[in-house]
Amino acid sequence: MALGPKVWLWRWRRNPLKRRADRVEAWVVLGVGLLTVCAGMLAGTAVSRSVEDGLARERVEWRPLVARLAERAPGTASGNHDVSRAEQVWAEVVWTAADGSPHSGQVRVPAGSAAGSPVTVWTDSEGRQVTRPVTESQARVRAWLIGGVAAISAAAVPLLAGRAVRGRLERRRIDQWDAEWSRFGPMWGRTTG
Structure with a gap:
């Protein structure tokens, strides 16, 4: 074409x-x-x-607060301070909001961390845990x-x-064209004489 x-x-x-x-x-x-x-x-x-x-x-x-581990974190502690994400586990932490109300939540901490260890958590204006x-x-x-x-x-x-x-x-144009073709198309086969 x-x-x-x-x-x-x-x-x-x-x-x-x-x-x-x-x-x-x-x-x-x-x-x-x-x-x-x-x-x-x-x-x-x-x-x-x-x-x-x-x-x-x-x-x-959103503000960071210091929370404390409620219990010892599962797993065994590694000797170095640079813990990879794979060596971290979920553990329960507790903190007190600015209004004095107690809160708890889950955060990732190094495996084997002792109960009472400080952990930073981010909270909203009502003291609920949020992401960083x-x-x-x-x-x-x-x-x-x-x-x-x-x-x-x-x-x-x-x-x-x-x-x-x-x-x-x-589609409308095609329909109009078909209607016109059916009207004029047969005339093409005629000869003048």
């Missing part, structure tokens, strides 16, 4: 063979393009800012990634709707 040269803005040029459906499709393509870009940018920006603000709030509100907050650069990367996914998802909606409308227009 041979394709001719690409003509820029061919949908907008005057052409006596252009039908109403072709003009509608030109506007649909333009509208879908604008909606896709705008929806993607707005959703991506809004979600990215929301995620980054939420993570910044966590960095401000992400750094500013980690928050920025996470916000960009989540914002990018939101942008792609939001942009997909008008894009898919536009594809559906264009498919409907194409």
Whole structure:
């Protein structure tokens, strides 16, 4: 199949063979393009800012506290202080929140740690155990990634709707062409004489 040269803005040029459906499709393509870009940018920006603000709030509100092991950690203690993640075990720790209420939770500690050993835990403003907050650069990367996914998802909606409308227009054009062909096609076999 041979394709001719690409003509820029061919949908907008005057052409006596252009039908109403072709003009509608030109506007649909333009509208879908604008909606896709705008929806993607707005959703991506809004979600990215929301995620980054939420993570910044966590960095401000979450605080480290010193907790104590409630009992001896399972396993045997190793002699060196640089314990790998594989040599750490889950153990029960207890701490007192800023309001004086007692709390407990599970954290990873070196195997064989003695009961009462100090362990750092991160807590929210109500004293509940949380994970360590992400750094500013980690928050920025996470916000960009989540914002990018939101942008792609939001942009997909008008894009898919536009594809559906264009498919409907194409079916309508084919039906019109079939109707015209059935009307004029038989005339081609006639001879004048």
